[in-house]
Amino acid sequence: MSMASLLRIILSTLILLPISITISASESHPTQGFCSVECDTELTSSSGKILIKQGTVVNAHHKVVADVYIEDGIIVSVRPNIAVGDDVKVIDATGKYVMPGGIDPHTHLAMDFMGTGTIDDFYTGQAAALAGGTTMHIDFVIPINGNLSAGFASYVDKAKKSVMDYGFHMAITKWDEAVSKEMELMVKENGINSFKFFMAYKGALMINDELLLHGLEKCKSLGALAMVHAENGDAVAEGQKRIFDLGITGPEGHALSRPPVLEGEATARAIRLASFINAPLYVVHVMSIDAMEEIAKARKSGQRVIGEPVVSGLTLDESGLWDSDFTTAAKYVMSPPIRKTGHDKALQDALATGILQLVGTDHCTFNSTQKAFGYGDFRKIPNGVNGIEERMHLVWETMVESGKISVTDYVRITSTECAKIFNIYPRKGAILEGSDADIIVLNPNASFRISAISHHSRSDTNVYEGKTGKGKVEVTISGGRVVWEEGNLKITSGSGKYIKMPPFSYLFDGIDKADAAYLASLRSPVHRTAAAY
Numbered sequence: 197m198s199m200a201s202l203l204r205i206i207l208s209t210l211i212l213l214p215i216s217i218t219i220s221a222s223e224s225h226p227t228q229g230f231c232s233v234e235c236d237t238e239l240t241s242s243s244g245k246i247l248i249k250q251g252t253v254v255n256a257h258h259k260v261v262a263d264v265y266i267e268d269g270i271i272v273s274v275r276p277n278i279a280v281g282d283d284v285k286v287i288d289a290t291g292k293y294v295m296p297g298g299i300d301p302h303t304h305l306a307m308d309f310m311g312t313g314t315i316d317d318f319y320t321g322q323a324a325a326l327a328g329g330t331t332m333h334i335d336f337v338i339p340i341n342g343n344l345s346a347g348f349a350s351y352v353d354k355a356k357k358s359v360m361d362y363g364f365h366m367a368i369t370k371w372d373e374a375v376s377k378e379m380e381l382m383v384k385e386n387g388i389n390s391f392k393f394f395m396a397y398k399g400a401l402m403i404n405d406e407l408l409l410h411g412l413e414k415c416k417s418l419g420a421l422a423m424v425h426a427e428n429g430d431a432v433a434e435g436q437k438r439i440f441d442l443g444i445t446g447p448e449g450h451a452l453s454r455p456p457v458l459e460g461e462a463t464a465r466a467i468r469l470a471s472f473i474n475a476p477l478y479v480v481h482v483m484s485i486d487a488m489e490e491i492a493k494a495r496k497s498g499q500r501v502i503g504e505p506v507v508s509g510l511t512l513d514e515s516g517l518w519d520s521d522f523t524t525a526a527k528y529v530m531s532p533p534i535r536k537t538g539h540d541k542a543l544q545d546a547l548a549t550g551i552l553q554l555v556g557t558d559h560c561t562f563n564s565t566q567k568a569f570g571y572g573d574f575r576k577i578p579n580g581v582n583g584i585e586e587r588m589h590l591v592w593e594t595m596v597e598s599g600k601i602s603v604t605d606y607v608r609i610t611s612t613e614c615a616k617i618f619n620i621y622p623r624k625g626a627i628l629e630g631s632d633a634d635i636i637v638l639n640p641n642a643s644f645r646i647s648a649i650s651h652h653s654r655s656d657t658n659v660y661e662g663k664t665g666k667g668k669v670e671v672t673i674s675g676g677r678v679v680w681e682e683g684n685l686k687i688t689s690g691s692g693k694y695i696k697m698p699p700f701s702y703l704f705d706g707i708d709k710a711d712a713a714y715l716a717s718l719r720s721p722v723h724r725t726a727a728a729y
């Protein structure tokens with residue numbers, strides 16, 4: 197048995213993780229023509245042995261100059277001066293950072309939405325991810341007519357062409373006994389430990405408070421994390437009508453119709469309902485000061501609430517939605533909307549100070565033709581922006597290069613915290629002996645430039661067009677294979693593994709004790725003597 201295999205078994209046993217299943221694909225994915233750089237279908241390191249030499253190895257808890265030795269997809273050793281034979285591929289990382297690959301907690305690949313489908317699927321979206329230093333993502337399974345198993349099966353199918361590891365959240369769009377039972381099945385059999393409730397998208401994905409309460413109860417009992425898209429969907433529908441009736445039909449109407457107050461209201465409501473149930477809560481795509489302040493207040497009072505800003509909210513402002521060119525303006529349409537200047541900086545500060553915990557992308561791409569479905573009516577513009585390829589660079593530039601956070605905190609917010617929240621740490625989110633060899637080498641002295649011309653998404657636009665900065669992911673290693681080096685992508689359709697995520701993450705520790713203390717505090721029922729009559 198190889199050292200890598202031994203470490204894998206020890207680690208799996210220690211953290212009681214079932215070894216992930218591989219959903220294999222025998223089909224060879226055709227070259228999509230989306231790559232602006234070389235793509236081939238061969239593995240790069242035939243021996244499966246890699247040594248990364250002399251880099252600064254960064255984990256969320258510590259950084260140190262060391263070598264990292266990888267065998268068969270597993271990190272075997274992290275220490276200085278590792279000697280190896282000629283059959284090992286050596287990467288010189290002197291003066292560079294060696295960090296866990298990014299984990300994107302929020303993506304929508306191959307999603308059917310608003311009458312169309314995202315143009316990035318599990319092949320092109322993941323290719324883009326790897327080129328940008330992200331080595332795992334968690335995508336949202338959408339049930340089919342409310343049926344969870346059917347939704348899961350369809351995503352298993354969509355993910356067969358995966359080129360990197362991935363996990364699934366699942367949306368809950370209706371409530372009955374069957375859904376409740378199927379949630380159990382998803383957690384116990386299918387490796388899903390989080391469920392998303394859309395408080396917006398009236399008439400489509402939106403749920404009501406009664407369903408949210410049922411969902412929070414069920415999630416708590418299963419040790420699964422409840423996630424919310426927090427906007428008041430009824431008020432958004434009213435706002436859309438009001439703005440449209442004013443004759444505002446273009447993309448700016450999107451922002452005007454769903455202001456921050458509606459995000460703040462729904463965030464506060466979800467937080468209070470989670471407090472009522474005493475269940476942990478994860479708020480996705482926090483886009484406004486209003487929502488962020490509700491999260492800050494709840495966390496200060498001791499509530500277990502996680503806040504996820506996304507790259508668009510951290511780095512853009514709403515001005516693009518007012519662009520006179522429809523195609524340019526429409527590319528910025530996402531929900532909740534990208535806000536006025538000021539929200540972006542406040543979200544950055546909240547991330548730096550721990551009010552918000554990790555960064556996602558909400559990568560959900562539509563090309564210009566699809567966005568044009570809403571020409572003349574902003575309500576029909578498919579909602580979503582790109583980000584899976586840009587996240588690691590933009591967070592580096594915005595948070596580290598600017599001096600707002602340390603390099604170790606960068607690793608925490610782009611990788612480690614996500615692995616902990618979704619209970620796959622330290623298999624993912626760390627450079628430790630026994631962890632999966634998902635690693636990036638970032639050169640802090642090289643620079644990046646973002647453009648739709650050179651990105652790997654299938655989209656013909658990029659909301660970060662023209663952005664530049666320092667800090668470049670020069671090498672990405674995914675599952676022990678060098679997949680991105682010298683601007684070349686080398687990926688294999690079907691090589692990505694489905695990562696099962698077990699329930700009861702650290703967010704559930706002590707919940708039972710708090711519930712017991714609450715019950716003890718009730719001093720009820722009061723045992724009374726019988727009434728006299």
Ligand code: URP
Pocket residue numbers: 304425481529530531532558560579580581
């Ligand atoms: O505009 C967005 N965010 N599209 C994706 C669906 C969602 O709400 O997460």
Ligand code: ZN
Pocket residue numbers: 425480481531532
């Ligand atoms: Zn959402």
Ligand code: ZN
Pocket residue numbers: 302303304558560
């Ligand atoms: Zn989303």
